[in-house]
Amino acid sequence: MNKLIGSPKKKAKINEWLILAIIILALIPVTIDATILHIAIPSLTLSLGATGNEVIWIIDTYPLIMAGLLLPMGVLGDKIGHKKILIFGVSIFALASLFAGLSTQPLYLILSRALLALGGSMIMPVTLAIIRQTFPDQEKCGRALGIWAAVGTMGAAIGPLIGGILVEYYSWEAVFLINIPLLLIVIPLIWFGVPNGISDPKKPWIFKDACLLLIGVIVFVYALKSIFKENQSLYVSAIAGLFGFLLLRWFFKKQKNTDTAMIDISLLQNKQILFAMLLCFVPMAVIVGFEFLLAQELQFVHKFSPINAGLFMIPFAFSSALAGPLTGYLIGKIGFRKLIITVLFISSFSFFMLSTLNFSSLTIPVFGWLVVLGFSLGMILMAATNSIMATAPIDKAGTAGSMESIAYELGTGLGIAFFGIVLSQVFIRKFSISKDLLSEIGNKSYNSISDVLIIANNLDAAKQQEMKNAAMIAFQGAHNIVLIVAGSILGILALAIIFSGSKKTTKLNL
Known part of the structure; x- marks a missing residue:
């Protein structure tokens, strides 16, 4: 039975906005952190001496660990209260940000990003749950x-700027x-300005199941990321993939066959929610990935400066964020499926x-197509978010928010991994230097442009320029193929x- 802590309805009439x-x-820091490193990668790579593989893990650790923690943390919020989880999450995120900023080696930064993911996994789903409960x-x-x-789309989009x-x-x-x-200011605002909301202390939350x-x-996900990498055994990737799949299958089987399940399997079996995810x-x-x-x-x-590179992406950023308000209107006019x-075809053509x-x-x-691409993709994300939150029962808002966030974070992590792998494979095949230079650098790895620049810094001026x-030529050609x-x-x-011919899975209750 749900327990009402505080008076959410009364709070909502006075302080809902x-x-x-506050939430x-x-x-904002969680969404920005998903992409803010994109512009910083060149400086970070040279400063820490990070390899292309380390750079991918610095980027991917955050969304991939978040993806694994979002569902348990959303359920925990439904159990003990979303306000508590939000305060814990913001505090951990602030501490992890300090550790990340003080990192002196790629490994330290990777571990800090993992701690950031723990804090982020507490923040993302409960913000959606609080919205659902604050606005009846x-x-x-x-x-x-x-x-x-x-705000979520804008945060991720303006992160590079x-x-x-x-x-x-x-x-x-x-x-x-x-x-x-910012987070030190937010903590007291949450403490005094956000109600406890609806929680269910009897809701099961088993630590070993979360692990x-x-x-x-x-x-x-590691198996998916590594299967196409150079010098990576296909057997190791296949075994890891099978092992991960069996663990996930075991988890969902346990949830289905126990009276103390952490999650409501009916949410995962709902076609509307799965389609929206x-x-x-x-x-x-x-x-x-783009x-x-x-x-x-x-x-x-x-040779753009970091700030000019960020400004270059502004049309894409703002158009993706501004798509939200128009989405509901267009769904009412032409229907969700149409x-x-x-917009999928429009975004495809834009690429x-x-x-x-x-x-x-x-x-x-370039400006025009960036605007069209951002607007069309932002519209898809907005419609999907509304669909998930409108479908789930109010007392399972945290779990539903977790499922929506999992889709976002898996997309973030696997998008970078997938497109990074495609780019790397094409880059290797397009990268061409003279035989003399090739013999001088030997069997050194140059799977990415950052790897090449690190190697080039140890050569004389003429050879450095050739590298x-x-x-640059190889990267530009590879990037065009990735866009296709x-x-x-x-x-x-x-x-x-x-x-598919199915309209049932695309009917929205908005």
């Missing part, structure tokens, strides 16, 4: 979720340290067009929805 403002302040009116709740989605400003005027460490002052889910997600996962994967690789091309190839198919353009300057065609020119792949994925998803 203030509550929304959004808590959310469906129309107001839709507007609040729209603001949440807009903020990172560029901090790197240019301070250092890469500042991209983490900047979180601390089982976390390990299963990490191992399975897919519509969170795929666009988020292409968004972060931003990650574009940030590198702008700085490594076209809207999703249309194809961008693959034909030169990113050396922000020309009118850099070859790397991204467009193809979105186009295939749109065709799959068309030919």
Whole structure:
């Protein structure tokens, strides 16, 4: 039986928008942290001497560990109260930001990012749950979720710009340290301004089951990330993938066959929720993969400063955030299914067009297609978020918020990993230098442009320039192919929805 702590309805009539403002302040560092490192990667790589593989793990550790922890933390919030989890999460996130900013080796930064993920996994799902419980009116709740989605999308989208400003005027460490002052202000605001809300102390939360889910997600995703890597045994990747899959299967089987299940399996069996999670996962994967690789091309190839690279992405950032308010209106006019198919095709075509353009300057065609791409992808994410939260019962809002966030974080982590792997494989094949230079550098690994630049720094000026020119040409060609792949994925998803012939899974209750 649910236990009402405080008076959420009374609070909502007086302070509902203030509550929304407070939880959004808590959310901002979490969303920005998913992409803020994209611009800082070149400076960070050279400063720490990180390899291409270490860079991928520095980026991916955060979303992948979050993906494994989101569901347990959402359930824990439903059990002990979302306010408590939010305060714990913000405190851990602030401490982890300090550790990350003081890191002197790639390993320390990777571990700090893992701690950031722990804090982030507490913050993300409970902010959605608090919104659902604070706004009982469906129309107001839709507007609040729209603001949440807009801020979340905007945070991830403008992360590169903020990172560029901090790197240019301070250092890469500042991209983490900047979180601390904001979070120290947010903690007392949460304490005094956010109600406890609805919780169920009798809701089961078993630590070993939470660990089982976390390990299963990490191992399975590791297998997906490593299967196409150079010098990685296919057998090791296959065994890891099978082991991770079996752990996840064991977890969900236990949840289905026990009276003390942490999660309601009916939520995972709901076709509307699963479809909406897919519509969170795929666009988020292409968004972060696109931003990650574009940030590198702008700085490594076209010699943009960090801040100018961030400014280059502003059209994409703002258009993706502004898509939210229009989404509900268009769904009411043409229907959810038609809207999703249309914007998927538009975003697919945008990627194809961008693959034909030169990113050396922000020309009118580049600007235009960045706006169209951001707007169409942002609209998909907004519709999917509303669908998940509108479908779930109010007392399971934390769990539903976790499922939505899992889709986002898996998209973030796997998007960077997948597109990074595709880029690496094409880069290797396109990278071409003279035989004399090749014999001099020997069997050194150059799977990425950052690897090449680290090796080139130890050569004389002429050879260094040859290495850099070859790397720039290879990277630019590889990036264009990645854009085509991204467009193809979105186009295939749109065709799959068309030919599925199922309208039940795409009917929204908004």
